[in-house]
Amino acid sequence: MTVRPLLVALVALALPAAACSSGGPATTSFGSPASRAPASKAPSAPRGVVTVTEARAILDQWEKAEKEVNRQGATDWTAAEAGLAAEISNAEGKINKMLGESSSWKAVVKPRFAIPGKVSGAPWFMAEFGRKGASGWWQTIFQKTSAGWRAVAMSATTSKARPPAAARDENGLATTVAPDDGDALIASPRQIAQAHARLQSTFGEDRRAGRVFAADSAARLNAKGRADDRKELRDQWTMTVRSQPAQEIYALRTSAGGALVWYGIRQQLTMTARPGAGTTLGVTNRIGRALSHGNRFSRKAVFKDAGMYLAVVPKSPGIVRIPGEWFTQTSITGS
Structure with a gap:
């Protein structure tokens, strides 16, 4: 996995409070020990979707899987990743193979975790860590799959552009924001993803999304x-973009x-030659x-790509910044 530059505080689970016992037994007026109710145990602190120890074990297992995938050529990431992350990594691995390049791998160092107390759907948490011999920080969402x-x-962020820390509750657990929860934000997480996609599809002309x-x-x-x-190409080619949030x-x-x-975001850019253009398109x-295998296209060219983004959203009315992106082209076809 190669992240193109695009945090959270270490959580600690509170231990249950110990119940305190009194001194010697009390006596009644009859001189016998008084009966008393057993000491009540303080309620246990809420547990996260995983403990810090479990999160570290998951990170260690992933690191081993990541190292093995790289050793085998980095073209199949299903042992370490899932969903769009695996799709992007697989595409990058195949591109590196085409170019005769190898993927780099550096050991994880200084990990810390943001562990929610509860989430909607499958459990997930975030790990932030450095890489041995590298600058900057990496943030990875781990989720339980089948x-x-x-x-x-x-x-991934540079040291200077490191995002702010995640909030923690009184038990040291991170607080999630639901996809449609826009409370105190310029837009909800889902609306942010949708606005990003609209900007691409409209070539930046959707002013509401741009704001x-x-x-x-x-x-x-x-x-x-x-x-x-x-x-630049409007006299010879018609360009359309279809952009869809994951x-x-x-x-x-x-x-x-x-x-x-x-x-x-998954995206498809289509270039269609205008009648009588008489030009070819190459990359x-x-x-x-x-x-594209070095091909040139005279009628139509279709470029597909995929990207993953970290949006840093200040409290409203602050606007969204994106410290970087993890992005790759996945295919180029045409005629």
Whole structure:
């Protein structure tokens, strides 16, 4: 897995309070020990979806699986990842194989966890860690699947752009934000993902969606880049973009009242030659040439890609910034 630059506080589970006993037995007026009710035990602190020890074991197992996948060529990540994360990693592995390159792997160091007390649906938690010999921080969402615990969402940040900490309750547990919960935020997590997708599909022309994001966010910069390409090629090619958010969204409340939101987007860009254009379309970058097998297209070209994003959402009315993105093209076809 190679994350292109795109936190939380270590949680500690509170121990149950110990019940205290009194001194010697009391006596009645008849001189015999008085009967008394057994000391009541203090209620146990709420438990997270996993304990810190269990989270560390899951992270260790994933690290071993990740290392083995890399050793075998990094083209099948199903032993370590699931969903869109595995889709992106598999695509990256195949591209590296086409280019004759190998995936890098560095050991996990300094892990810490944000563990919710409860979630909607399958249990999940977030691990943040460094990599030995590397700068920056990685954030990974682990979720329990039918095949076991898998990484399902990822992000990476530089040390300077590290996101704010997740909020913790009195028991040290992280607080989740439901996909449709926009309380104290400029938009709900699902609305943020949808706004990002609309910006891509409209080449940045959806002003309402644009107001959700900072000007230097990946959402607005990528849309502007596509708009510039469309303008340059408009006399020869018609460009359309279909952008669709992934169903899975993971969000944590921050200590400042905002949110950290992980979401994914699948996208298809279609280039259709205008009548009488008389031009061919080719891809010049190394990855594009590999995926298109060096072909040039005279009638139609279809580019598919997938990306995963970490949105840092301040408390309303603050706008969304995206420290980076994990993105790759998955296929280029045409005629």
